[in-house]
Amino acid sequence: MSLxxxxxxSKAFGGLVAVAEVTLSVDAGQIxxxxxxxxxxxxxxxxxxxxxxxxxxxxxxxxxxxxxxAPPAARAHLGIGRTFQxxxxxxxxxxxxxxxxxxxxxxxxxxxxxxxxxxxxxxCEFVGISHLMPRDVTGLGVADLKRLEIARALATHPRLxxxxxxxAGLRPTEAQQAVANIKxxxxxxxxxxxxxxxxxxxxxxxxxxxxxxxxxxxxxxxxAEVARDPDVIEAYLGEEESVH
Amino acid sequence: MIPRRAVSAVLPAVLLAAxxxxxxxxxxxxxxxxxIAINIAIFAVLALSWDLLARTGQLSxxxxxxxxxxxxxxxxxxxRARVPVPVAILAGGVFAVALAAGLGVLTLRLxxxxxxxxxxxxxxxxxxxxxxxxxxxxxxxxxxxxLLGGARVAQYLVILAVLLLMVLVSWLVNRxxxxxxxxxxxxxxxxxxxxxxxxxxxxxxxxxISAFFAGVAGAYYGHVFxxxxxxxxxxxxVSVGALVAPIFGGLYTTxxxxxxxxxxxxxxxxLRSTIGGGYLIIYGLxxxxxxxxxxxxxxxxxAAIVGRRRPS
Numbered sequence: 001m002s003l004x005x006x007x008x009x010s011k012a013f014g015g016l017v018a019v020a021e022v023t024l025s026v027d028a029g030q031i032x033x034x035x036x037x038x039x040x041x042x043x044x045x046x047x048x049x050x051x052x053x054x055x056x057x058x059x060x061x062x063x064x065x066x067x068x069x070a071p072p073a074a075r076a077h078l079g080i081g082r083t084f085q086x087x088x089x090x091x092x093x094x095x096x097x098x099x100x101x102x103x104x105x106x107x108x109x110x111x112x113x114x115x116x117x118x119x120x121x122x123x124c125e126f127v128g129i130s131h132l133m134p135r136d137v138t139g140l141g142v143a144d145l146k147r148l149e150i151a152r153a154l155a156t157h158p159r160l161x162x163x164x165x166x167x168a169g170l171r172p173t174e175a176q177q178a179v180a181n182i183k184x185x186x187x188x189x190x191x192x193x194x195x196x197x198x199x200x201x202x203x204x205x206x207x208x209x210x211x212x213x214x215x216x217x218x219x220x221x222x223x224a225e226v227a228r229d230p231d232v233i234e235a236y237l238g239e240e241e242s243v244h
Numbered sequence: 245m246i247p248r249r250a251v252s253a254v255l256p257a258v259l260l261a262a263x264x265x266x267x268x269x270x271x272x273x274x275x276x277x278x279x280i281a282i283n284i285a286i287f288a289v290l291a292l293s294w295d296l297l298a299r300t301g302q303l304s305x306x307x308x309x310x311x312x313x314x315x316x317x318x319x320x321x322x323x324r325a326r327v328p329v330p331v332a333i334l335a336g337g338v339f340a341v342a343l344a345a346g347l348g349v350l351t352l353r354l355x356x357x358x359x360x361x362x363x364x365x366x367x368x369x370x371x372x373x374x375x376x377x378x379x380x381x382x383x384x385x386x387x388x389x390x391l392l393g394g395a396r397v398a399q400y401l402v403i404l405a406v407l408l409l410m411v412l413v414s415w416l417v418n419r420x421x422x423x424x425x426x427x428x429x430x431x432x433x434x435x436x437x438x439x440x441x442x443x444x445x446x447x448x449x450x451x452x453i454s455a456f457f458a459g460v461a462g463a464y465y466g467h468v469f470x471x472x473x474x475x476x477x478x479x480x481x482v483s484v485g486a487l488v489a490p491i492f493g494g495l496y497t498t499x500x501x502x503x504x505x506x507x508x509x510x511x512x513x514x515l516r517s518t519i520g521g522g523y524l525i526i527y528g529l530x531x532x533x534x535x536x537x538x539x540x541x542x543x544x545x546x547a548a549i550v551g552r553r554r555p556s
Contacts, residue, residue, distance in 0.1 A: 052434050052438065093427055152435075
């Protein structure tokens, strides 16, 4: 059964068409990857799914409900969680407090501060940043910030988790760890939709892959299928080395 | 190192005791000090109300608008409708809340400097309009009836109570889930919204609470100093004062804006009486130095002394 469904979703900024009639269906329990060259419209698609921008056309369904008019906070309550490509920790807060925001506000039923703290600690433990909990976010390294991004999104207890380039910029060992983490999240019952450029990681983690180019979906299938698709190879021409 | 628990428990208690005892002494010995203390308390309420809004990332230059509207609404209610002064002062706050709800919704999409400019323009518009309205005394201003028959000690205790209420609200906000919402919104609205924070709700709520206290402060001012005029209560100096004290004392905290207000106003008085003419230049230099070299204000220095990183 599909948890997320995009039906002919489009978005243009001025004259630039960022996303053109993208139709996409993500099944519950999948790890679904969206790949494509820079500027292909992947992050815009994420913004359309999480509700930060409204589409010019098309509809977004989550768990069978049309969420197209719903604001981002309402979508978070329904179970859509996300990370951001440019890491955006909340300054003037500790790592634990950052995660607590998700626990406090990410659910339809509010939690007390004590509950939120306890549950946020468990999330930090799960993601492997519990040693950083009392720290201020200023001065954290890239890998830790990416883990914090995931922890904050997980703290809203999403049913669908959108991961925007959480493996980019990581060292190979860190990327492997991230892959393992994403699989653990999925095994915990969360459907994952991710964007990434690190093809080896995408190959290792994704059940299904969609390829975007110039805002259009040009291919979809398993990693092996899309990797030998002529349109995909052409889209990545000059970037071939990254498809292996 | 001073134990921080002792500091955070004892310091407010000592301050409070001194603040309550003060007028009974000052009223006999130094009535002028009482007037200064009232001034400081008004300023502290205004500063803390500004800070509360700033915690959501909204840097307001509209506090003169709330202050001025509170002053005028309360004055008009007592003069034209014979409303008792204490009730009118509260009503002044309510008027400011209504204004803030409207302004808050209008400026929701504006951030940072754009928000500041919009609120400044709004404030100035109110001043210009009031300046022309014969109904409110135009540029001449209004003579306002006194609060509690002009009894200074009682008047002081009233503003002290308002300040304590403002302090309590601020303290509760900083210890509740609101603190998390405000801080997240201030850092990044889009991320906060994606994590389920109802950004609009919290921004407008902060706006309304902030405006209430600013409006009450302005209303109180009129009924204690017995005269208001547009150029005074809608002055940019009111808005700037409201933001300088928190920056000077320590942003996003309860104690910082209050201490900032006390030190700034008291310091201004000391400079005025010791240096005389030109004291504002020295005052400005000290202010600039503090803001440049102590970005976390007086509380930042205090925090460094007691070894605490983030004052509350």
